[in-house]
Amino acid sequence: MTSAATAGAGLSEADFEKFREYFYKRTGIQFAPSKRYFVDKRIDTCIKNSEFDTFTTWFAALRLSARDDLLQELINQLTVNETYFLREDYQFDSMLRTVLPDVVEARGGANRIVGPIKILSLPCSTGEEPYSIALRLLEEWDLIDRLDVEIHGADIDSSVLDRARHASYGERSLQRVPKKWRDKYFSPVGGGRYQLDEGIRGAVTLHQVNVTDTLAMRAFRDFDVIFCRNVLIYFDELSSRRAAENLYGAMRPGAYLFLGHSESMSRISPIFTPTRLPEGIVYQRPTGANR
Structure with a gap:
């Protein structure tokens, strides 16, 4: 040897x-x-x-x-798990100003919508992204008290999911969180760390999954919005295409997919429709697509 x-x-x-x-x-x-x-x-x-x-x-x-x-x-x-709260928050702006209003209208309007609006963060790492989505909705979306919203997070790494469930964060993760939100939703737990409010932790469902695992991804269905940021860059062409197809299968027709700022679905697969919004490019599953 x-x-x-x-x-x-x-x-x-x-x-x-x-x-x-x-x-x-x-x-x-x-x-x-x-x-x-x-x-x-x-x-x-x-x-x-x-x-x-x-x-x-x-x-x-x-x-x-x-x-x-x-x-x-x-x-x-x-696996690399670099993240913090409200990262690339212009995409959260886009979700609030354009995407969610379009989703509500496409599903019949606020008074007629059937079933929950479903949002997925994948990979969710230690939870900052799905919890950021929850905070933005609670603080800034006027329909949050009228509509049922499900927020899900998923990651391949079991250790970061354990940390996401505990939801204890240091200053680096919280650097962009407004003081008013920090005082309202986080409690000091010692050692310069702050734990997120239990109610918000309970509002996010966490899953372990590999986005390239087609069989496992079949459990994810009917999502209206998916954030899949800064992960496709780690895959080769074949794995990226498989991941794109699995994300496509997890979405409703007309649903929206956010990628990282350096990623482009047009280089991976033609199955999504690029849509230019005021805040940037987002990708949609075509509304006429069969399930």
């Missing part, structure tokens, strides 16, 4: 390629060779957190022994 297969020594080129192929098949995420150092460090942490001493024994158990705990630890280590 070579030193390259030992925890702490980094992977050999052959091991890195085998690992890259395996992780891509399981998640749709493919790491470029430039990410070698990042991947090596995270795998080393996974091995140290396990009962195995080498990459060879750890990787064999990961692939051959159906060890879901090893795979989840790996996913949690390798």
Whole structure:
């Protein structure tokens, strides 16, 4: 056994390629060779957190022994979860000013709408995005007391979902939250952290899912608005197209999809209709599309 297969020594080129192929098949995420150092460090942490001493024994158990705990630890280590409240909030402005009024009108108007308006944040990371949506609706949407709204968050990483459920945040996450909102909805819990109001936490339903997993994504249906920001950039062409198709299947005809500012659906799939709003581009599932 070579030193390259030992925890702490980094992977050999052959091991890195085998690992890259395996992780891509399981998640749709493919790491470029430039990410070698990042991947090596995270795998080393996974091995140290396990009962195995080498990459060879750890990787064999990961692939051959159906060890879901090893795979989840790996996913949690390798997925990036950079977020904060009210990030790219011009899109929340667009949701409030244009998208939700259009959704309400398309579904029969505020007095006739049947069923909840459904909003999905995916990936939701530690919860800042879906909770930001809830805060904006509570504070700024005049129909929030008249209509039933469901807010859902989903992520592939189980550890960030646990943190989202607890909803305790530091100053960096809260830097853009107005003081009035912080005083109203957050309570200090020590160590410079603040916990979100229990009522808002309970209003957001959290799920674990991989957006490229077509079978798992079939549980998501009839969403009116989806935020899927800054995740498609981590996928190759095939995985991005699969993710787009799964998002399409989760939406009502006419529903809206928000992507990150550096992402473009037109480069991935023609199934969505780009729509220019005052605040920027959003993508719609065509209204005449069959389910």
